[in-house]
Amino acid sequence: MAKATVDVVFTWCRPGTPEKPRGYEWKRKGGTWRGRQYLVPLFGAKGEWTEYVPHPGLFRAFASLGDNTSDETLLIKSFAKAYGDIIARPEDDRLRLTTVVEIIRKNATLETWCRAIEHMRRAVVLWDRINAPGGQDEMQRLFTRPKGASAILYWRAHHPLERKSDNTTCPALVMGKDVAKYPVGQIVPLARKALQYEIQSAFTDTETPSHTTACIVTPDLHLALRPTNLLAFMWLCFARVVSGVIEERRCEMFESCGEYIYVGRGPGLQRNDTITCSAACRQEKKRQTPKSS
Numbered sequence: 001m002a003k004a005t006v007d008v009v010f011t012w013c014r015p016g017t018p019e020k021p022r023g024y025e026w027k028r029k030g031g032t033w034r035g036r037q038y039l040v041p042l043f044g045a046k047g048e049w050t051e052y053v054p055h056p057g058l059f060r061a062f063a064s065l066g067d068n069t070s071d072e073t074l075l076i077k078s079f080a081k082a083y084g085d086i087i088a089r090p091e092d093d094r095l096r097l098t099t100v101v102e103i104i105r106k107n108a109t110l111e112t113w114c115r116a117i118e119h120m121r122r123a124v125v126l127w128d129r130i131n132a133p134g135g136q137d138e139m140q141r142l143f144t145r146p147k148g149a150s151a152i153l154y155w156r157a158h159h160p161l162e163r164k165s166d167n168t169t170c171p172a173l174v175m176g177k178d179v180a181k182y183p184v185g186q187i188v189p190l191a192r193k194a195l196q197y198e199i200q201s202a203f204t205d206t207e208t209p210s211h212t213t214a215c216i217v218t219p220d221l222h223l224a225l226r227p228t229n230l231l232a233f234m235w236l237c238f239a240r241v242v243s244g245v246i247e248e249r250r251c252e253m254f255e256s257c258g259e260y261i262y263v264g265r266g267p268g269l270q271r272n273d274t275i276t277c278s279a280a281c282r283q284e285k286k287r288q289t290p291k292s293s
């Protein structure tokens with residue numbers, strides 16, 4: 001059997017040119033002050049947009065939007081300026097010259113952004129704690145075993161915009177005789193189960209416009225996955241990291257840059273011998289390494 005990988009074929013769009021990104025502005029449906037807020041692309045007179053290939057580690061930047069307590073509408077707006085809307089491609093709007101009302105029907109609402117960010121953040125935090133020495137202790141409070149009930153509950157925090165009253169839900173992660181497979185005190189197997197739950201719920205989420213990932217066959221009969229939108233792309237990248245299809249490793253200059261390297265086969269991924277994230281880090285590493293001769 002020939003060994004082939006399943007590639008991910010994906011490009012996304014943002015308004016403006018590479019030199020002059022134009023970004024988005026928040027608009028309310030119907031122009032009222034109470035309606036739902038949507039991001040509407042700013043095109044300018046020429047209506048230009050830039051097509052680009054997103055970085056495989058973009059899910060981390062997206063998840064980290066939820067770490068901050070400052071104004072989320074500003075954080076989301078600057079993310080969208082750099083990477084585009086998570087649901088709709090801006091060029092669709094430009095080509096069809098739709099009205100603002102029609103545009104905002106397709107783009108993500110503020111609620112959708114916040115729900116999606118929080119969902120990704122829960123998953124990435126689980127992944128990081130599973131892998132961090134000592135991270136396990138912090139996960140204990142995520143799981144409870146109610147007395148008398150043969151179930152283990154998983155406490156999920158939600159964004160206030162997602163749920164009007166109670167900001168946590170606690171689905172039964174494990175039930176019945178399966179509870180015995182998760183001994184008290186062993187937190188990693190439970191955390192991995194919760195991680196699977198989060199990823200699977202993203203893949204099957206029909207409430208947030210399509211996370212689905214379609215398959216295509218290229219003209220040279222190569223099988224590839226083509227995510228529907230930027231949100232689907234980020235979840236697919238994260239799932240590839242968690243499943244080991246992509247290896248995520250820290251840049252050797254991680255303490256100063258905080259960046260990761262994504263190693264694997266296929267478009268946008270680095271070779272196995274890559275140790276730094278950028279030309280700047282490569283230079284810095286060189287400078288710090290004492291000359292052997």
Ligand SMILES: [Zn+2]
Pocket residue numbers: 251252253254257258259276277278281
């Ligand atoms: Zn670096």
